[in-house]
Amino acid sequence: MTEKPAPEKVEDHDVIYALRTVHQTQTQLNVMADQKANMLVGTIVICLSFLFTRFSSLDLSNTYWIVILSLIMLLELVGIFFGIMVIKPRAKWSNHTMKIEDVPNPLFFGFFTQYKEQDYVDYMKQALSNNANSRELILRDIYQIGHVLKRKYNMLKYAYNFAGAGIVLGVISVISRLLVE
Secondary structure (H helix, E strand, O other), rough: OOOOOOOOOOOOOHHHHHHHHHHHHHHHHHHHHHHHHHHHHHHHHHHHHHHHHHOOOOOOOOOHHHHHHHHHHHHHHHHHHHHHHHHHHOOOOOOOOEEEEEEEEOHHHHHHHOOOHHHHHHHHHHOOOOOHHHHHHHHHHHHHHHHHHHHHHHHHHHHHHHHHHHHHHHHHHHHHHHHHH
């Protein structure tokens, strides 16, 4: 009878390196989403500022241009709104009556700052007493960062879609108007 080889034991530091890499990647994606939203909002604001300065020189007796410009501005404002929703801080402050053991994520500042420093340190020393507990804390943090990223990137997608729709509408309307005249 042949014996199956024992499953290879993964060394603890390999697991921690993998978790750290995932955590760093998600943190970088979070920063990248904020930067993209900031750039988009800034670009839209500059374009709208330019449009507003030129608004008085346009023939506003022509309802075509009023409707087109209104639609473009509306689409761009919706894009700005979604961009701001990406970068807006959204911290859920926990109910202070919750016991520290019941906090959903003791690694997130919005939760742990509700407790006295020594209570937090004592809890974390106990929670980080072994690798399994440490891994669980990091995994919970990774999971919750993932939920934040999902929300941010969905909002970012909407911001870019609305901003792009405003640009496309503007280009098409100008080209169609030039072809007609």
